[in-house]
Amino acid sequence: MQHVKVPDDRIGVLIGQGGETMREIEARAEVRLDIDSESGNVAIEKVGDPVKGLKGPDIVKAIGRGFAPAEALGLLDDDMMIFEIVDIGAATRNKRDLRRQKGRLIGEGGRTRELMEELTGASVTIYGSTLATIGGPKQVEAVREAAEMILDGAPHGAVYSMLEERRQELKHKGMEYHPFQG
Secondary structure, eight states, X not given: OEEEXXXXXXXXXXXXXXXXXXXXXXXXXXXXXXXXXXXXXXEEEXXXXXXXXXXXXXXXXXXXXXXXXXXXXXXXXXXXXEEEEEEGGGGOSSHHHHHHHHHHHHOGGGHHHHHHHHHHOOEEEEETTEEEEEEOHHHHHHHHHHHHHHHTTOOHHHHHHHHHHHHHHHHHTTOOOOOOOO
16 A cells, blocks of 8 residues: 545545545556545555556556646556656755745746657646656656756757757657657
8 A cells, every 4th residue: 555645625626526436547557546635645555556556556656746637647657657746845945946946847837847848749737836747757857858958947949959850869869859748
């Protein structure tokens, strides 16, 4: 059994209307969820296929980090899909610095986050003090690298160029980025 903490404002999304989302996660990931809506603690127990069950905690964490349930459940559709969290707070000194770094990652009108998605094919959310990604290993790696560059103070143009180069490299190798379909 694994335990995951979900923010208060994401518990309702995890449960879904009339428990619909929770039941879908349980059925598709072959897990049982015990959700404490007061504390946000979610106990996840594997009850079927252990390989599918391994994705259960990541699905719950992804919803907790701002992904729509359909995107989070996409982790089950392909064995190569992974979920990763970058702790923005670890790279900041205080709340003001955290706001500034989040703003740089999101970009004006959300453009930087959108370009990370467009140029990698991964799905990206920025929630609380984290940046979370769902995608293939190379997609997630490219988003992580872009986020680290931005957090280290690189100009946005340099980050976009790196993402474009990475996209071209993979196209050339026949490993073209395929946009995540949730």
